[in-house]
Amino acid sequence: MKPRIAVYGATSAIAQAAIRLWAAQGARLVLLARHTQNLNAIAADARVRGATVKTLPFDTAPQKVWQTCKGLDGLLLAHGSLGSIKGLTPPLPQLAETLATNGTSPVHLLTQFAPLFAKQNAGWMAAITSVAAVRGRTGMYAYGAAKAMVAHYLQGLRHALAQQGSHVRIIDLRPGPIDTPMTRGLKAPLMSSPAAIAPRLVQACASANGTVYLPGVWRYIMAILSHLPETLWLKLKI
DSSP: OOOEEEEETTTSHHHHHHHHHHHHTTOEEEEEESOOTTHHHHHHHHHHHTOEEEEEETTSOHHHHHHHHTSOSEEEEOOOOOOOOOSSSOOHHHHHHHHIIIIIHHHHHHHHHHHHHHHHTOOEEEEEOOGGGTSOOTTTHHHHHHHHHHHHHHHHHHHHHHHTTOOOEEEEEEEOOBOSGGGTTOOOTTOBOHHHHHHHHHHHHHHOOEEEEESTHHHHHHHHHHTSOHHHHTTOOO
16 A cells, blocks of 8 residues: 655655655655645646645644545654744744744644544654754754754653554654755755755654654764753854
C-alpha cells in the first residue's frame, strides 16, 4: 500500500523537497497551505512524479482531513514563520503572530490528530522544529521559544503514547539553518539546503521515533552549546 501522508505548510521549501521524494514513491498526499498561490503547481508537480494528490485549505478540520484520506499513515507539520524579534520591546502583534504560527498552531493540530492516530495504533506524526529551540539567543528567542514549546509537546506526546503501548511514532525534525525564502538575508554558519536535508527527513518519517537533527552534525553542535555555562553563553555573539 502506498503511504497516505498529510502535509501542512506544503508550500514551504522544506516540505516541497520532501513532497518530491514521497511523490516518487507513489504516495497518496493531502497538501494544505495558508497561501494557496503555489499549492496547485506543487500538487501538479507531485502528480507528474507519481503521487495521488488532493489539496485542502489550511484550516480544514483535522477530522475532515482524516476522513478525506480514510485514515493517514503520516502527518508532517512544516508551516512556520521566522518572525525575528529584535530589541527588548517587540511589537506585540508581531510577537503574538510568531508564537501562534510556530507554537500554538502545531500544538493544536497535534492535539486533534493524536487521538485519531492512537485509535489506529499505527503511523507517525512529525513536526519541523529548529535548533533554535535548544537555547535562547538574541533576535531569535520568540521563534525559539515557540519551537521549544512544540519540541516539548512532541516529547510529552511520545511519552504518553508509549505509556499506552502505542505503535504511533512521534518525530521532532530539528533542522539547522536552511537556505529558504523564510531565511533570506539570514547569515548563519553551516547553512544547508532543502534538497540536501529532504532525504534524511523522509527516512526519519519512515522509521524514526524521537528527535532527528537535519543535518545530523547539529546534534553534536547543539549538545556542546546547550552545556556551555551561562556566563560564557552570554558573551557569545551568535
